[in-house]
Amino acid sequence: MKELLFSLFLAACPVLFVNAQEAAKAELSKSILIGNASYYADILHGRKMANGERYNKDSMTCAHLKFPFGTMLKVRNPLNDRTVIVRVTDRGPFSKRFIIDLSRAAARELGIIAAGFSQVEITPYHAGQVPYRAEEDSLPEIPELDLQYTPAATYPDPIWQRDSTETAQEEK
Secondary structure (H helix, E strand, C coil), rough: CHHHHHHHHHHHHHHHHHHHHHHHHHHHHHCEEEEEEECCHHHHHCCEEECCCCCCCCCCCCEEECCCCCEEEEEECCCCCCCEEEEEEECCCCCCCEEEEEEEHHHHHHHHCCCCCEEEEEECCCCCCCCCCCHHCCCCCCCCCCCCCCCCHHCCHHHHHHHHHHHHHHCC
């Protein structure tokens, strides 16, 4: 009896684990996180990050504690309404004051270099989402192009293969 219960428990564990992961991903994907963002120091340029890649201060990357590696995040600075899309490549920040560490390029795009940190809004970004789609009736009409086809047989010899004396005689 114990063996039967144990085998049923083992059979149900992967299902429970997968459902818990899907629930956590769904919860993270719906939420908008609001908090302070900081950025990496230049001294970290070239060092390995938690996912094994080397940090490049000119790339659009970030560190976050909960989002999986490779997740694309849309980070918006509400003070100046600038937005960047960054990829999670590291873990951190480990201070309770900040919710994300940005690369120097991302911080520069958001305009937070001078202050050192800024309040930001973070939402997961899915590449399949279309940020704007015009209504079908408001699309501009694209004119038809009148393309004429000239067969290659009308040009028997390329100009560069012709003798220069022949070309000079034709011009007269």
